[in-house]
Amino acid sequence: MAATSDPVDRRAALKAKSRKAILDAAAGLMRARRSADFSVDDLAAAADVSRRTVFNHFASLEDIVTAVAGEMLADVLDHMEAQATSAEPETVLGDLVAIASGVHLVPTIAYLVAIFGLDEHDDTRRAVLMQRAFHLFTNRMSASIATRHPEAEPLAVELLTAAFCGGLLGLVDRWIAATGAEDSPESRRAWDDLLADLTAVLREPATREPGA
Structure with missing residues (x-):
């Protein structure tokens, strides 16, 4: 055999x-x-x-670039997993926020923005490549969080992770507009401020007054 x-x-x-x-x-x-x-x-x-x-x-060079970008984002997750081996898990959302903090994620995002191009008149390619890279990151993140939280309902973990990572992707353009996509202490703080807004929405979705 x-x-x-x-x-x-x-x-x-x-x-x-x-x-x-x-x-x-x-x-x-x-x-x-x-x-x-x-x-x-x-x-x-x-x-x-x-x-x-x-x-x-x-199938294409775009697939290769996306795979490389996805691996770079996954490296952030791997680093956090290594640091967390001896620590007690946070809540699911707490772990997601810790992984996505400015000190961890901003250097990689800034690098990818530079690689993909920062042309405000034609940012379609950058947006597509970033979206595909974040899709790979979301899959890795979901598997990692599910392993770290075996007590949590799998579908709930999957949905929360997808919503969180989708929110992160939505923050990228706002962060670029506010910081020029430079990695600096100020830009990391700006990312963390946006991240806090995302976290607040996921904890308590915004409501609208009747008739507003």
Whole structure:
């Protein structure tokens, strides 16, 4: 039985290695160029793979950039998980807020805004890439919070995490407008102020007076 599964295991390992090489190369190009503007040929050369291999793993360059951005956001979560191993869990919302605080999330968001481009006349591409990256982040966050709070009802955790991460995405443009997307103590405080507004809404959704 082991002899039969070995070729399959080797193929899976080689596939995973190629995928990682592509993502690592894309991340390197993004750092070096401070943008997500590179060609498939650039990426294939940097990853030391063929164009065909690139497209065997990803449908487009946008998918690759999104995957790299999602991993950067997930790194924030991984770091927080490592710090939280010896700490008592907060409430579900408390844990979400701790992960998304300015000191943790702003450096990555500022970097991604710079990579995706800060053209106020054409921000559609940035918005789409950020939305897709946050979708990956939401999935990771939901799984992490569910593991940290096994006593909580799974659907409630999933819905609250989705609402929270959707709210974070909604804060990004407001934060850019207020700070110019610079990572600084002031911009981190501005993010935390927006985060407090989001948290307040999730705790107690705003109501409107009858007839207002």
